[in-house]
Amino acid sequence: MSRWTCGIDGCDAAFEDVESTILHQTTEHKRHECKVCGTIVPDGYFAIRHAFDEHTRAEYVRAYEADSAAVRRREEVKREIESEADLQAVIEELDVNGVGG
Template identity: 55%
Template sequence: MSPWQCAIRGCGAEFPDAEDTLVHQATEHEYHTCKICTAEVPEGYFAIRHALEEHSRAEYVRAYDAGPDDIREREAVRRAIESTVDVSRVAERLDADGRL
């Protein structure tokens, strides 16, 4: 199986699994400030999950100047990750380190 790659702009670091990739995104990258509610969330998957769970599609489209394809892409990323990794276990790892 091919390694997972961090898709945050300019990174490209590779990891053997999705869990390590998510930990990397949350610990090695600056936090993302949500343009809708100004919450500080880890970049990458956690920022995507925040936007899709906490805000409506309309709010996302307006705040991020996004379109339907942008939303579908983020939904696909979320599904791919959540079908591969136990996100609650990642959150526990990060919480134990005081990162979430």
């Protein structure tokens, strides 16, 4: 089974499943302030999802001074996570623990 790595600020915490990785990112790391709209979201997957679901690629590039390679990499991470993760289970776990996602 593939291992998932957190990756936030050099965090190399590894997990057997993507859901555990998302839970770690949400509960063990500081929240992220979106540079486009100022919304505070959990860092990692939820920050990427917010950026690409709520804003245009052009807004993201301007706000984060990102290039097309950075956009493609984050879109790839989002796509890979969403193809494997049981996101409803992650949200339910966060709700149970009073964290919210």
